Amino acid sequence: MIVTIDGVAASGKSSVSSGVARALGVPYVSSGLLYRAATLLGLEAGLDLHGAAKLLAHLQAHPLRLEPLAGGNRVWQGERELTGGLHSTRVDAGVSVVAALPDVRGWVDAQLRALPAPFVAEGRDMGTTVFPQAQAKFYLTASPRIRAQRRASERPEDVPAIEAALVRRDLLDRVQSAPAPDAVVIDTGPLTLDGVIQTVLAQLPQRTPSA
Ligand SMILES: Nc1ncnc2c1ncn2[C@@H]1O[C@H](COP(=O)(O)OP(=O)(O)O)[C@@H](O)[C@H]1O
């Protein structure tokens, strides 16, 4: 079974996916971490993030590996773990530019499609482009202010600055962020994290042992 959980920035995708995946006993897959890792490598190499050809050549010369665990995903470049540096403000600021490059999207999509199901996949276009065949699809929302307040514990900036950056990223990401027509949309604003996880679990199709 593949479950997709898409949504806007900081809407709760990775926390909810982790909770749902643990309840199901399967891994979750964070597609955003691959875009973040591609951005970090580009920044470290001093590349122009708008330049698809050089960035893609760099990614192919320095392959990344996503480790999709139920408790939290990790990203590796050979023996070097990149995970800790992927949620910085500078990666936040550059990632939407990298994610707009069709070649980079193809590179990420190929890695995701090579993963063995079952899993919960989270991002922007998991239910539309990457896994349109998924058995259950969800799309998380919440107001920019609520999302910024939640993320404030994870970033050095104040809530208004975080909110402005989230709104900017939503705008830059809007092309790949449309909900799938068959996704269940959940406004997480009035819900606790566990409330969202239980809402998702309650809507999953009955599983058979082989699914
Ligand atoms: N429904 C919720 N209620 C309260 N806090 C939440 C809720 N969902 C997520 N959070 C918190 O909001 C922050 C952002 O969630 P995260 O899962 O990282 O979102 P995303 O993966 O969409 O960026 C985290 O600190 C998380 O614990």
Ligand SMILES: Nc1ccn([C@@H]2O[C@H](COP(=O)(O)OP(=O)(O)O)[C@@H](O)[C@H]2O)c(=O)n1
């Ligand atoms: N499926 C995806 C996932 C992420 N992304 C890009 O990667 C960025 C980081 O995604 P993320 O899911 O880690 O970000 P948050 O929503 O957790 O802040 C997004 O802002 C998008 O630019 C994408 O384009 N498509």
